[in-house]
Amino acid sequence: MSMQISKIFDLRTQFVKxxxxxxxxxxxxxxxxxVPTILWTFSNYITLYTGGSLAFEYPESVKAALGTSLGITASGLRHVDIYGFVYMLYYFILDPIAALLFLPIFSSILGASFKFVAYYASEPSTAMYYTTIVFFVSWAVQFIGHFTFEKRAPALFDNLLQAFAMAPFFVFLEILFTLGYRKEFCEEMNNEIIQKIKEFKQTGSDGTAKSKNE
Structure with a gap:
């Protein structure tokens, strides 16, 4: 059990998968x-379902300190803030440098979500309507990508954590790796990925070996 948990926080294991x-x-x-549009819709749904309410209210001393030192007026943490914090904490555990680079992008997506929901504050059903359209279109296009181009079912069917929590960070990592980030580490993982794909192609979807005539 402890080994399984440790693998969740191992970048190589998770990215190869x-x-x-x-x-x-x-x-x-x-x-x-x-993937970023799905992240945006998740943030929208959380804010819409909670009404943008606070999950945790700051003590008065914290409110005063934020206002005095940073010029920030904040009453507390919204539910979507906690959602974002948990995601980013996980990403920092996986790769602190990449997570730091991803933080402005992640924050921008959540910020865009907040502004979108705020814009339709008087018409939440309209916000829900547009969010749901984007949600289903985004998933549909990704399913097409998997079944048409990747020739296999998406990771969603095997690993929910990867599909919902890791994907936003991993698509960003793919861009970083393309630009030369951690080149040797990337090459090592790529070799493992190629081997895993070969093994998949040599076996059926149920894990049984294919015959040579297939």
């Missing part, structure tokens, strides 16, 4: 575009 399902270039590009 992710890479098995995201190796085709077209599918990778699809995910780079549509």
């Amino acid at each position: 992710y890479g098995e399902y995201h190796y085709n270039l077209t599918n990778v590009i699809i995910h780079i575009i549509f």
Whole structure:
């Protein structure tokens, strides 16, 4: 059990598993575009369902300190803030440098979500309508990417954590790796991914070996 938990926080293990399902270039590009939109919709749903209410209210001393030192007026943490904090904490455990680079992008997506929901504050049903359209279109395009280009079912069917929590960070990592970030480490993982894909192609979807005639 402890070994399984430790693997959740191991970047190599998790990215190799992710890479098995995201190796085709077209599918990778699809995910780079549509994973952020899914993250945006998740943030929208959380804010819409909670009404933007606070999950935790700051003590008066903290409010005063934020206002005095940073010029920030904040009453507390919203539910979506906690959602974002948990995600980013996980990313920092996986790779602190990449997570730091990803933080402004992640914050921008959540910020865009907040502004979108605020814009439709008087019409939450309209916000829900547009959010749901983006949500289903984003998932549909990704399913097409997997079944048409990757030729296999998405990781969603095997690993929910990877599909919902890791994907936003991993699509960003793919861009960083393409730009030369941790080149040797990337090459090592890529070799493992290629081997895993070969093993998948040599076996059926149920894990049984294919016959030579197949």
